[in-house]
Amino acid sequence: MRAIRAATTALLGAAALALAAPAALAADGAPATDRRVARAKAPGDFVVSPSVVAPGGRLTLSAPGCASTATATAGIFDTATIAPGATVTATVDADAKRGAVYTVLFNCTGGVQDTVALTISGAPTATPTISATILAPPRGVRGGLGGSMAPSTTELAAGGALVLAAACGTAYVVRRRRSGAGRRH
Numbered sequence: 001m002r003a004i005r006a007a008t009t010a011l012l013g014a015a016a017l018a019l020a021a022p023a024a025l026a027a028d029g030a031p032a033t034d035r036r037v038a039r040a041k042a043p044g045d046f047v048v049s050p051s052v053v054a055p056g057g058r059l060t061l062s063a064p065g066c067a068s069t070a071t072a073t074a075g076i077f078d079t080a081t082i083a084p085g086a087t088v089t090a091t092v093d094a095d096a097k098r099g100a101v102y103t104v105l106f107n108c109t110g111g112v113q114d115t116v117a118l119t120i121s122g123a124p125t126a127t128p129t130i131s132a133t134i135l136a137p138p139r140g141v142r143g144g145l146g147g148s149m150a151p152s153t154t155e156l157a158a159g160g161a162l163v164l165a166a167a168c169g170t171a172y173v174v175r176r177r178r179s180g181a182g183r184r185h
Contacts, residue, residue, distance in 0.1 A: 006174045045114075046072075046106040052119045056094040059118070061104070062087040068109035074102050074118065096120045 045065035053059050063070035063082045070082045077090040096102070099122040103115045 006177065009170065010174060046070075046104075046116050048072075048104050048116045048118050051117070052121050053092055054121045055092055055096040055098065057092050057121075058089055059092065060087050060089055061106075063106055063108065066106075066108040066110070066112065070106055070108045072104055072106050074104045076102050076118075076120070092120070098122045 045063075047060075047062045047064065049060045049062075059077075061072045061080050061082060063072070064085070066082070067084060069084065072080045072082060072088070072090070076093045076096040080088045080090050082088050098120055100120050102118045102120065104118050106114050106116065
């Protein structure tokens, strides 16, 4: 009867470890928000988001296909330097021609080049006439960090060490009970 309980306990522990391992190994757990960014991984893949922007608007540039530093240039924003795996925000010139399609030229340090089309929206964007006033609370909020911080590598390593210690302890107890050590009859 005890052997069945020990086997069940070992199986439940192994299942819990197997279910927790992917979460512990995840880099940051945040999925890519733009599907184009998620699938753009081959050399020469470049992303301009959004693909339609108003004059004076902001856009995000990324070069997931570059293993080295990349630059993005167009006649309607300043040249942007993109570090490997990073994104850069650029501001479109306010005098960009509405309805026009501009070419954004990406250059990787290794010689890979590609272009992406960027369209300037035809309708003017509404400007807010009322500005928002932000009032700070008189005293700080009494709360923890909650979900505002991702787990650090140290925390993940400590959690893994605790799981490993629990598994070793369980194995020790099961082995000791099986051998009958310490029993008095």
